Amino acid sequence: xxxxxxxxxxxxxxxxxxxxxxxxxxxxxxxxxxxxxxxxxxxxxxxxxxxxxxxxxxxxxxxxxxxxxxxxxxxxxxxxxxxxxxxxxxxxxxxxxxxxxxxxxxxxxxxxxxxxxxxxxxxxxxxxxxxxxxxxxxxxxxxxxxxxxxxxxxxxxxxxxxxxxxxxxxxxxxxxxxxxxxxxxxxxxxxxxxxxxxxxxxxxxxxxxxxxxxxxxxxxxxxxxxxxxxxxxxxxxxxxxxxxxxxxxxxxxxxxxxxxxxxxxxxxxxxxxxxxxxxxxxxxxxxxxxxxxxxxxxxxxxxxxxxxxxxxxxxxxxxxxxxxxxxxxxxxxxxxxxxxxxxxxxxxxxxxxxxxxxxxxxxxxxxxxxxxxxxxxxxxxxxxxxxxxxxxxxxxxxxxxxxxxxxxxx
Amino acid sequence: xxxxxxxxxxxxxxxxxxxxxxxxxxxxxxxxxxxxxxxxxxxxxxxxxxxxxxxxxxxxxxxxxxxxxxxxxxxxxxxxxxxxxxxxxxxxxxxxxxxxxxxxxxxxxxxxxxxxxxxxxxxxxxxxxxxxxxxxxxxxxxxxxxxxxxxxxxxxxxxxx
Numbered sequence: 364x365x366x367x368x369x370x371x372x373x374x375x376x377x378x379x380x381x382x383x384x385x386x387x388x389x390x391x392x393x394x395x396x397x398x399x400x401x402x403x404x405x406x407x408x409x410x411x412x413x414x415x416x417x418x419x420x421x422x423x424x425x426x427x428x429x430x431x432x433x434x435x436x437x438x439x440x441x442x443x444x445x446x447x448x449x450x451x452x453x454x455x456x457x458x459x460x461x462x463x464x465x466x467x468x469x470x471x472x473x474x475x476x477x478x479x480x481x482x483x484x485x486x487x488x489x490x491x492x493x494x495x496x497x498x499x500x501x502x503x504x505x506x507x508x509x510x511x512x513x514x515x516x517x518x519x520x521x522x523x524x525x526x527x528x529x530x531x532x533x534x535x536x537x538x539x540x541x542x543x544x545x546x547x548x549x550x551x552x553x554x555x556x557x558x559x560x561x562x563x564x565x566x567x568x569x570x571x572x573x574x575x576x577x578x579x580x581x582x583x584x585x586x587x588x589x590x591x592x593x594x595x596x597x598x599x600x601x602x603x604x605x606x607x608x609x610x611x612x613x614x615x616x617x618x619x620x621x622x623x624x625x626x627x628x629x630x631x632x633x634x635x636x637x638x639x640x641x642x643x644x645x646x647x648x649x650x651x652x653x654x655x656x657x658x659x660x661x662x663x664x665x666x667x668x669x670x671x672x673x674x675x676x677x678x679x680x681x682x683x684x685x686x687x688x689x690x691x692x693x694x695x696x697x698x699x700x701x702x703x704x705x706x707x708x709x710x711x712x713x714x715x716x717x718x719x720x721x722x723x724x725x726x727x728x729x730x731x732x733x734x735x736x737x738x739x740x741x742x743x744x745x746x747x748x749x750x751x752x753x754x755x756x757x758x759x760x761x762x763x764x765x766x767x768x769x770x771x772x773x
Numbered sequence: 774x775x776x777x778x779x780x781x782x783x784x785x786x787x788x789x790x791x792x793x794x795x796x797x798x799x800x801x802x803x804x805x806x807x808x809x810x811x812x813x814x815x816x817x818x819x820x821x822x823x824x825x826x827x828x829x830x831x832x833x834x835x836x837x838x839x840x841x842x843x844x845x846x847x848x849x850x851x852x853x854x855x856x857x858x859x860x861x862x863x864x865x866x867x868x869x870x871x872x873x874x875x876x877x878x879x880x881x882x883x884x885x886x887x888x889x890x891x892x893x894x895x896x897x898x899x900x901x902x903x904x905x906x907x908x909x910x911x912x913x914x915x916x917x918x919x920x921x922x923x924x925x926x927x928x929x930x931x932x933x934x
Contacts, residue, residue, distance in 0.1 A: 521787035535846035588847040636876040
């Protein structure tokens with residue numbers, strides 16, 4: 364017998380905008396299209412939305428709420444990088460449980476590829492303190508005025524930008540340290556890219572679907588040692604949205620609810636030079652917390668959606684979330700374990716490495732996890748999927764958010 | 774420790790706030806300084822207004838200027854205007870015996886000889902474009918009490934062994 368008021372939070376609706384390339388859509392257009400599709404997906408009335416969360420490199424919740432014509436009574440939008448959306452789910456869960464909101468919309472939209480082109484996190488935005496996820500760092504503290512003699516940078520960026528580190532370079536330094544401490548190899552982390560590409564082959568809207576091998580990855584050009592081109596996520600356009608509401612409300616809606624069983628987040632630093640330990644992320648703190656809240660363990664997870672900004676990111680998350688011991692991530696990802704038919708299918712839409720990465724991938728982790736739990740993942744469907752984990756990584760391995768979702772009412 | 778004046782002019786250059794100014798003033802004189810907490814003894818870098826552990830008062834201390842490489846990467850692609858002509862170059866995280874890490878560039882060392890644990894020593898560079906009387910000029914921030922452009926910058930080179 365369910366309680367009279369069943370306020371267990373659920374994802375009731377999901378939507379994607381047009382992926383992976385949509386030159387006709389602005390960032391706000393991606394927000395709107397994804398939101399419309401998520402609203403239509405669950406059949407809720409737009410006017411019932413009373414909570415709203417959004418973040419982006421170039422927009423924020425107050426702006427997009429106005430664009431969308433939403434007047435929330437509960438609003439949030441802390442920019443924690445690509446994982447912002449996992450943190451929003453955690454906050455939405457609390458708001459729903461406490462009765463501060465009934466229907467929460469979380470949306471994301473980006474025209475990164477069409478507006479700015481691909482620089483692999485090594486362009487003007489890729490300098491330290493000024494990556495896509497941290498544009499505000501450079502913009503806020505720095506003069507930012509390009510002059511004949513370069514530009515002046517202030518704030519924490521004054522201690523990184525003068526050395527020309529890139530977004531890729533930050534993750535490369537984590538990989539280099541992991542190789543040094545644990546003997547991890549380029550071939551091992553390349554397995555992550557290979558597995559993501561095998562999933563992408565099953566996703567008709569993935570950016571790249573042709574199979575690749577470990578040799579293809581390690582033979583691709585070096586971007587920042589030891590990360591090769593194919594160790595790096597894509598730059599695409601795209602948007603996504605989810606509707607979070609109560610289990611009770613979801614009973615009258617169109618789709619099977621996806622139950623939000625437990626979520627947790629943690630931050631260890633923002634600028635990469637402040638990372639306490641380059642081989643351990645804050646997921647080592649929020650992972651166990653999320654599992655405890657959900658009352659499940661890593662070996663029960665049927666499908667994982669782990670932010671694959673770079674191959675090394677997935678290795679670090681697998682270790683920190685407890686799927687394997689620290690230092691064993693390299694061997695864990697070998698043998699196709701993360702690919703289709705593997706024991707831990709991961710990033711079943713093809714991930715940021717092969718499907719889509721418009722700058723912040725967190726929303727897509729949630730949408731794909733929900734698709735799997737509903738049994739709507741098409742050729743990518745993991746049979747009998749009843750428990751899913753989404754874990755985002757934001758900034759420069761800075762902020763982590765883990766969300767555990769289930770097909771069954773807790 | 775020598776002060777060189779050969780810093781290429783495209784390099785983004787620090788415009789420190791009041792808290793960070795002493796670090797760059799010292800670097801301009803060939804000295805490596807960082808902060809230590811008067812209350813709990815924690816070494817702090819980058820410069821902060823108060824201690825990152827206990828929020829206690831900080832004082833500037835002289836660092837020995839040596840350290841070893843904690844991790845590094847070789848940047849082989851950077852499409853930004855400032856850097857595209859500089860690749861490949863080495864970005865290092867240097868661990869100092871005083872208890873902090875600093876990002877920097879390793880110079881005077883072939884990229885394929887860099888390794889974690891390598892002992893390195895601070896190298897101070899200045900840029901005449903930024904220190905030779907040119908002022909911050911227009912377009913600078915007015916809200917964060919920015920000081921003057923840094924007098925010097927800390928890079929690293931291998932300790933000959």
